[in-house]
Amino acid sequence: MNKQKKPNILLIITDQQRGDCLGVDGHPILLTPNMDDIARQGVRFSQAYSTCPSCIAARRSILTGQFPPTHGMVGFQDGVEFFPEHTLPGELSAAGYQTFLAGRSMHQYPPRKRYGYDHMVLLGDIEKGRQNTFDSGLTGNGWTARPWHLEERLHPTVETVDEAVRFFKIWRDPNCPFFMTVGFVAPHPPLCPPAFYLERYLRMNLPQPVIGDWAVPPENGFSVDTDRVNLQGEALHSCQAAYYGLINHVDDQICRLIQALGINPVTGRAQVENTVIIFTSDHGEMLGDHFLFRKTYPYQGSARIPFLMQLPEHLGVKAGQICDKPVCHEDIMPTILDIAGVPVPNSVEGRSLLPLMREPAVRWRGFLHGEHAACYGDHQSNHYLTDGKEKYVWYTHSGTEQFFNLTEDPTELCNLALSSAYTSRLSLWRERMITMLKDRPEGFSDGRRLIPGRPYKAVLNETKR
Numbered sequence: 378m379n380k381q382k383k384p385n386i387l388l389i390i391t392d393q394q395r396g397d398c399l400g401v402d403g404h405p406i407l408l409t410p411n412m413d414d415i416a417r418q419g420v421r422f423s424q425a426y427s428t429c430p431s432c433i434a435a436r437r438s439i440l441t442g443q444f445p446p447t448h449g450m451v452g453f454q455d456g457v458e459f460f461p462e463h464t465l466p467g468e469l470s471a472a473g474y475q476t477f478l479a480g481r482s483m484h485q486y487p488p489r490k491r492y493g494y495d496h497m498v499l500l501g502d503i504e505k506g507r508q509n510t511f512d513s514g515l516t517g518n519g520w521t522a523r524p525w526h527l528e529e530r531l532h533p534t535v536e537t538v539d540e541a542v543r544f545f546k547i548w549r550d551p552n553c554p555f556f557m558t559v560g561f562v563a564p565h566p567p568l569c570p571p572a573f574y575l576e577r578y579l580r581m582n583l584p585q586p587v588i589g590d591w592a593v594p595p596e597n598g599f600s601v602d603t604d605r606v607n608l609q610g611e612a613l614h615s616c617q618a619a620y621y622g623l624i625n626h627v628d629d630q631i632c633r634l635i636q637a638l639g640i641n642p643v644t645g646r647a648q649v650e651n652t653v654i655i656f657t658s659d660h661g662e663m664l665g666d667h668f669l670f671r672k673t674y675p676y677q678g679s680a681r682i683p684f685l686m687q688l689p690e691h692l693g694v695k696a697g698q699i700c701d702k703p704v705c706h707e708d709i710m711p712t713i714l715d716i717a718g719v720p721v722p723n724s725v726e727g728r729s730l731l732p733l734m735r736e737p738a739v740r741w742r743g744f745l746h747g748e749h750a751a752c753y754g755d756h757q758s759n760h761y762l763t764d765g766k767e768k769y770v771w772y773t774h775s776g777t778e779q780f781f782n783l784t785e786d787p788t789e790l791c792n793l794a795l796s797s798a799y800t801s802r803l804s805l806w807r808e809r810m811i812t813m814l815k816d817r818p819e820g821f822s823d824g825r826r827l828i829p830g831r832p833y834k835a836v837l838n839e840t841k842r
Contacts, residue, residue: 383718384692385638386469386716387654389655390659391564391683392658393564393565393660393662395658395678396425397681398624398683405584406582407621411631415656416685417696418687419687420686421684424763425657425704426703427679427681428705428707431660431672431749433450433457436483437449438706438707439483439706442465442708442711442726443726445748446837451836451837452833452835454834463722464492465556466478467492467493469493470494472717473553476495476555476557477497477544477555478496478498478558478559479538479544479558479559480500480537480540480541481499481560481561500533503537513525513567513569517567519567519602520566520606520612521568521612522620523619524569524570524576525572534561534626534627535630537561538633538634563627564620564621568620569619570626574625575619578622579615581618584617586667586668588666588790589788589789590791591667595668605668613665620662653713653716654686655685655686655687655713657682657684657706658682661680661682662679663676664678674757676789680761692716698734702741702742703741703744703763706727707728709727711727711728712730744809746761750833750835756774757772760773762810763783766782766784767784768780768783769806769810771827774829776827776830779792779794780802819833
């Protein structure tokens, strides 16, 4: 394939956006017309999951196409350097792509390590010499909210797109294809969208959190930075409004980003006509569901992610598809390399989605395994299995099991683990988990049973140079 005919690739990653926070996913009030357009002109993966729903692990999976037990981050631990042999930007750069990252980093250590990107402009560089996001008075993980305290042009969402647009104007080499990653901090807290976007949702009747029959509220109140909450009244309303406002703001800026693709000076054609656009998020946000906040949990609010892909017509993918097969971050790297005509390294464990998008009946994986080591406390460490229709959850510290019929109960209101009607289904999924974990060094499984109470650290095997 001639370099100039290889498609450009635009990968857009938000931070902490729930899978149901899209208009096309049926959200009752959230406005996301530009994200929705990517879905309508391409494919929406309705059962996409983060296999380790927090920042570092999820982004390692995007960078390498590897599952958490392989790349080694099975929870959250900052300051651990990563030495992958093959990365998505690295393989594309070696194949002649111009690779660029703008905005939020891939949350690896050290922050300036490029992992194959030719050039990076990170938010810390952009903000240097002025106030930053955290000068708003809000914390980086809390549920409190307020309007953005500076001019909108200085908001991280706007500045991220500024740098992406600058790439097209200044850095872009028109004689080769580009791979651009645009990383947004939003809607991750601090929950401070520009005033217009906050006020829009403050005026609305917002959906209430879903509370399962198994959920237990915090006993002694809750703090600003906590994973267990019982948000009500103004606290809940402003938190939700700010979260939705941040997503709406990103959506408007995505319109600006796509418009900036412009005309290729070599071919004279609109670059979007030969550009693959992928939109996803690293993980979700519980947002008060089941008395929980933040991420790391196996539930839909935390683990299910938006995943949209728009492709040029010549790739032979029918527009407007909704795929309900279980997919994940690990599938991004092999999909992009497949589309670009670049060999997929043997280290990659994900699967190219291109055959699935061309022929939805193609044989696919049966289910996904997700996990997260103790982060806020031992009570939270978990493993889950799902095929998008059912979900099995096992908490490693207590041994507690949960089973959900997602087809009939998509918000996980009813834990069926104690229901005699689901004994056989529960046993099937438990056996799958026993097999999945039998070779793990923590000792979660001896091949016959699950063993609770085993130590569970965020770093499974620290990679060395």
